[in-house]
Amino acid sequence: MVSLFDGKTVSGIGLGTWQLGLKGWGAGYEAKELVDALQTGIKNGLNFIDTAEIYGMGRSETLIGEATRDLDRKEYLIATKLAGFNASERRVKKSLTNSLGRLKVDHIDLYQVHWEPSIYTSIPELFKALETEVKEGLIGHIGVSNFSAQTIARANNSMKETRVESNQIKFNVVERPDSKLLEYMKTNNVKVIGWSPLAQGFLSGKYSQDRKPSGGVRRINKIFSASNFDKYAGVLSVFRRLSEEKKASIVQLILAYEKHLGILPIPGFKNSEQVKEIVSANSLELSTREISSIEVSLQENAPLETSIGFYPRLLPNFLARLGFLFI
Numbered sequence: 001m002v003s004l005f006d007g008k009t010v011s012g013i014g015l016g017t018w019q020l021g022l023k024g025w026g027a028g029y030e031a032k033e034l035v036d037a038l039q040t041g042i043k044n045g046l047n048f049i050d051t052a053e054i055y056g057m058g059r060s061e062t063l064i065g066e067a068t069r070d071l072d073r074k075e076y077l078i079a080t081k082l083a084g085f086n087a088s089e090r091r092v093k094k095s096l097t098n099s100l101g102r103l104k105v106d107h108i109d110l111y112q113v114h115w116e117p118s119i120y121t122s123i124p125e126l127f128k129a130l131e132t133e134v135k136e137g138l139i140g141h142i143g144v145s146n147f148s149a150q151t152i153a154r155a156n157n158s159m160k161e162t163r164v165e166s167n168q169i170k171f172n173v174v175e176r177p178d179s180k181l182l183e184y185m186k187t188n189n190v191k192v193i194g195w196s197p198l199a200q201g202f203l204s205g206k207y208s209q210d211r212k213p214s215g216g217v218r219r220i221n222k223i224f225s226a227s228n229f230d231k232y233a234g235v236l237s238v239f240r241r242l243s244e245e246k247k248a249s250i251v252q253l254i255l256a257y258e259k260h261l262g263i264l265p266i267p268g269f270k271n272s273e274q275v276k277e278i279v280s281a282n283s284l285e286l287s288t289r290e291i292s293s294i295e296v297s298l299q300e301n302a303p304l305e306t307s308i309g310f311y312p313r314l315l316p317n318f319l320a321r322l323g324f325l326f327i
């Protein structure tokens with residue numbers, strides 16, 4: 001089996017598109033600008049587009065379908081996600097067909113299970129159903145998101161000819177998953193796709209205790225708490241100093257550093273200006289001295305360890321599905 005992450009196929013930085021769901025991100029997120037921005041990214045070589053069936057309840061996938069309508073399918077890779085509450089043997093086909101329709105493509109390059117399914121779901125039956133879709137050519141590769149090492153192992157044990165190639169988890173300079181999960185993924189050749197690589201804009205350096213972003217999504221994100229602005233002031237000041245020395249933005253340096261750690265960051269964006277910065281980050285090299293000054297600042301202010309288990313696994317799927325209608 002040839003891996004999607006063979007070092008050639010996928011750009012070093014991808015594009016996250018939760019923001020194209022147009023819900024909860026606050027002022028300044030407009031469909032037309034987001035579509036233009038996505039096209040700018042793809043035309044400049046960022047070929048890995050991450051989305052999900054739940055972003056804006058299909059809106060993100062629909063806008064990606066519009067943005068890519070006139071592009072050659074070889075120019076971009078689609079990584080979408082099957083919601084945890086649809087992740088059962090019975091519902092895979094329907095969700096997959098709907099995503100293909102909205103995205104206007106005949107196959108998904110990486111199909112990810114968005115979070116660990118309800119405890120009432122059979123993991124082996126789910127992954128056997130996904131493997132069938134690989135055989136039928138509707139899915140190129142299988143990935144997961146927010147999965148523990150144990151559940152990845154169970155998924156792999158139930159498939160014969162394919163395996164879980166990636167786990168998409170929250171990973172940025174100041175928020176990391178536990179080291180045991182990362183160790184398992186490294187040993188078993190499961191690629192880290194890092195969601196929230198900019199900590200939802202906290203790491204851009206433009207926010208402060210007195211200037212926080214608008215929108216419900218970020219209002220409830222604890223990273224924007226007063227104590228974290230204090231805790232990470234030192235880390236951000238190192239990036240600010242490097243930014244002046246190197247004539248690159250803080251965002252570019254953050255993404256270049258995360259890429260250096262071997263993960264695939266998938267930053268979100270709101271306009272073409274931001275995407276152009278992400279494009280330049282993809283070719284930015286950091287020197288050994290620059291990397292070591294970042295690492296010293298992180299030793300002084302250790303990253304927060306984040307949990308992967310915050311989705312409603314105890315709820316039966318139909319109740320979890322209802323719950324998502326209200327957010």
Ligand SMILES: NC(=O)c1ccc[n+]([C@@H]2O[C@H](COP(=O)([O-])OP(=O)(O)OC[C@H]3O[C@@H](n4cnc5c(N)ncnc54)[C@H](OP(=O)(O)O)[C@@H]3O)[C@@H](O)[C@H]2O)c1
Pocket residue numbers: 015016017018019050051114145146168169194195196197198199200201204213251266267268269270273274275277278
């Ligand atoms: N698998 C999962 O469970 C999961 C969960 C969350 C996200 N994701 C994926 O990960 C992607 C990214 O994570 P995220 O949505 O949490 O956000 P993020 O990438 O950490 O932050 C994105 C935000 O940073 C700001 N930004 C981007 N480029 C910038 C630039 N050049 N200069 C200044 N600010 C810039 C923008 O916000 P402002 O300019 O408005 O401040 C943008 O919306 C999502 O789109 C989604 O695809 C997956």
